[in-house]
Amino acid sequence: MTQDTSEILIDCRNVWKVFGERADDAIAAIRTRGAGKREVLRDFNCVVGVADASFQIRKGEIFCIMGLSGSGKSTLVRLLNRLIEPSLGEISIRGRNISQMNRKDLRSLRAHEIGMVFQSVALIPGRTVLDNAAFGLEVQGVGKAERHRIALDALARVGLSDWANHLPKQLSGGMQQRVGLARAIASDPGIILMDEPFSALDPLIRRQLQDEFRQLTKSLGKSAVFITHDLDEAMRIGDRIAIMKDGMMIQIGTAEEIVLHPADAYVAEFVAGISRLHLVKAHSLMLPLTDYAGPVEKLARTSPEADVQALIDLVLAAPEQAVAIAEGETLLGVVTARTLLQGIRGEEAVEKAQ
């Protein structure tokens, strides 16, 4: 799923954020003697918001950061456009170190390259939907006619062109968040930061917006950093997912990697409740050909990318209750009813957690 060949837009290296009155001493201790979170809290009474985060986000990628409240995910996303200054480490956007930018360059970066959508939507109450969507352009000094034209275009993309002249309070929560998204894309940034945008919405609307968001981001070729406390949402939207706990990124990987190989008991507990039907693929379930007693040649075939849902249908339809996995003409393995049951139960994950 990751496009390894494409350009790296965001590059975070060993980024720390320490909050507290003695933050400077704490940073020195981290830098010189490698002090950890606990030591920092004990010795300096400072709270570590983000600890040693390193990751890269490529062009066109949707990167989800999942964590519970207090895990540091909202701090982390604000480090990316320097709404919060990092204490230590380096953050580069398109190869430019943002810590070294002066105010003017930073404003230009925020105006042109990084859009942001907030949990509370943050629409301006007294302005129409159109003027809200045009806010970023207005700040940049784009003329009225031009910015209205672009904003109307952005509103059309989120299906709200009929609402341009209404006030935010006349819109439902889901529609308001669409305006927030339109405002972010109106400036045509390469990167969109989404800070728990759908958390306050009804489940049905939320799923609808998740799908729309993914589709829109992909069709526009944008990269996105999407913050959420909901693992289902992260799996639905993200190309890759980072799981945060106590300021640390404890695992980064695709949904399938995280479900099948949770890094520790904490992640395992999280993924235990996740439906595996669409996440687990044949290539991670299949038995070696040698473990299958019957004649493999007779079995129906499918690709290694088939998910559990598709495999169940095939296995149920086959008299042998098994299906062969093949890449082109080469047979790779076999999925039986038994392996499917194990796959759904997530034996591997459960064992690892215990």
Place this chain on the structure above:
Amino acid sequence: MSDPLFSPGTLIAAGLDWLNTNGHGVFALIGGAAEAVLDGAETALRLPPAWAFIGGVTALALWAFGWRMALLAALSLGLCLASGLWKQGMQTIALVTVSVLASVMLAFPLGLLAARRPRLERALRPVLDIMQTVPPWVYLIPAVMIFSLGKVPALIATVVYGIPPMLRITTLAFKEVPHELVELGQASGATPMQVLTKLEIPAARKTLLVGLNQTILLSLAMVVLAGLVGGGGLGAEVTRGLTRMEMGLGLRAGLSIVAVAIFLDRMSRRVLE
């Protein structure tokens, strides 16, 4: 009578004496400027004849804000005229307008700064508490000591009296602005000035208007007291009514003050909205 144990007044009086001797030039300048502005405002208000003024304001209110405001303007200004206190009414409107503008000009930036810097807010709080609890009469004493009797000490005392409510409410208004709105501005690449004018002030507007309303009403209350020191206007008439025990005059002047208060408050609100 024995000397009291606690007497800050003796210190302050000495300080004021020192200021009077050494700062005379500065105070003369402030006094002169205040008097000039005040006289200018008063002259402008009294330039047209009363009926023309009322008609003009009413027509303007009708055109800009609709018939309710027009009716309000006609009734309140008409009451001043009918009470035979037109000149005094205009003097009071001039005094209040100038002093409220000065109060706001001083209190708004300070209040905004206090909203940004918690330390400044903490330092200002006891000062504001004292300013708001000391009986307003007390303001008049140092004002008169420095600027002697007349309109100028009345104006200065009113300005000082109007600062605390505006300052407090300005601080509150800006602290109440949702943080994410400010973050939105920053994340959109807005300059601090753009964040202030495009996001913070509109979001704080309702609360700021409450502050303005409080300042206008308190300034009017002070203007009445200022009648005691020769501030002129409706306040002087109230004082006259009191000292001569003339119920009719006191009542007419009092009702005119109410009319002026309502007129200024509603008008300023609509203009700023």
